[in-house]
Amino acid sequence: MQNELNQLIxxxxAPLFKAKGFKKKGKNFAKLFPDFAWTVNIQSSKWNTKNEVEFLFNTGIYCDKVYTTLDGLKSPIFPLELYSMLRLRISDIKNIRENWYKISDKTDIEEIKKQVESDIVNVILPYFEQYQNVEDIINVLEIMDEKGEFECxxxxxxxxxxxxxxxKAQKRMREVYLTSQKEYIKELATKIGINVD
Structure with missing residues (x-):
């Protein structure tokens, strides 16, 4: 069934994402902007067998300056969802229970194609459209922060x-410093030239 998944990709x-300006590497897609990227990963289930495969879409917003500063690593050649902020599975975007696409010998491949195509065109791409610039990313993170939903x-x-x-950076760094991880935050603040004392 892995062959069927590879054919589906x-x-x-791949053609749906490439038509919208995404580049592909393996099971990853990224659309690059000057300061960030939209990222998608096709995750296969660890329980896949030769007779049945399951997969789903993970999405993220990658920002090179955030990734390299936080992780102290070089910029990746290809931005991955794994290195992104605002990481959501398609089920999170659709606000449904986690739902894997399944391919087995009983699967109607045409139905799976329709479902995947519909989810890319009507769910994933419209979701990304809200992120046209860094201001949009900041606005969404501020809303999440107010609700206590930020991941980092x-x-x-x-x-x-x-x-x-x-x-705002200085004020926020000091506030976070007072709550936890003081050593790490002090190190991070020093790295970007902010004094938290």
């Missing part, structure tokens, strides 16, 4: 720092 999934408190701080909001 080659004939249906430093994403917003670093976006403030690198994209023209030094006072």
């Amino acid at each position: 080659k004939e249906t999934i 408190p430093h994403h917003l701080t670093l976006l403030y720092h690198y994209y023209g909001y030094p006072e």
